[in-house]
Amino acid sequence: DPTDHETYMRLALDQAQESPPKPSNFRVGALLVNAEDGSILARGYTLELPGNTHAEQCCLIKIAQAHELPDERVGEVLPGNTVLYTTMEPCNLRLSGNLPCVDRIIRTTGKGGKGGIRKVYLGVKEPEVFVGENKGRTKLEEYGIEVIHVPGFEEDILRVATAGHEK
Numbered sequence: 001d002p003t004d005h006e007t008y009m010r011l012a013l014d015q016a017q018e019s020p021p022k023p024s025n026f027r028v029g030a031l032l033v034n035a036e037d038g039s040i041l042a043r044g045y046t047l048e049l050p051g052n053t054h055a056e057q058c059c060l061i062k063i064a065q066a067h068e069l070p071d072e073r074v075g076e077v078l079p080g081n082t083v084l085y086t087t088m089e090p091c092n093l094r095l096s097g098n099l100p101c102v103d104r105i106i107r108t109t110g111k112g113g114k115g116g117i118r119k120v121y122l123g124v125k126e127p128e129v130f131v132g133e134n135k136g137r138t139k140l141e142e143y144g145i146e147v148i149h150v151p152g153f154e155e156d157i158l159r160v161a162t163a164g165h166e167k
Ligand SMILES: Nc1nc(=O)c(N)c(NC[C@H](O)[C@H](O)[C@H](O)COP(=O)(O)O)[nH]1
Pocket: 024, 025, 026, 027, 028, 045, 046, 047, 052, 053, 054, 055, 056, 086, 088, 089, 090, 091, 093, 094, 095, 096, 097, 098, 101, 126, 130, 131
């Protein structure tokens, strides 16, 4: 029900506030949730882990590490009905050239699309600050991953996301 989505998006925004401000990216927060029982599988924020990491990427790395798996195999240990809450839509292109989070999310669904991340709840679309329009939503939907906007947090999310940018 709607309150659940708002609870998780607020927790994701709490994560974003932990991110060190930088002019070259956005401060984003994310949560991986087991939709079966509402349990939080991982939380993360931009740059939390070493290596110019994104919030969504940090959530996935933590779970892979907990199971001593390489990042690309994390889908094997995600519950079948895993959902991602992220304050900003997953990146589809990164100026650094690192693997975008849309691709990291898609590869969790494995063969035949069972298991892995089934839905992505986002607070805002990515502003066209670093890259052109982010067309990642279409790609996620092509792989059967539902993308749902959770309204009401836009102002707060963008204020936090751009805190490190030149005014
Ligand atoms: N969804 C999302 N989560 C994040 O944690 C984050 N930092 C971004 N930011 C998107 C933005 O497009 C990229 O940060 C720039 O394109 C620079 O790329 P790098 O981050 O250096 O790889 N987007």
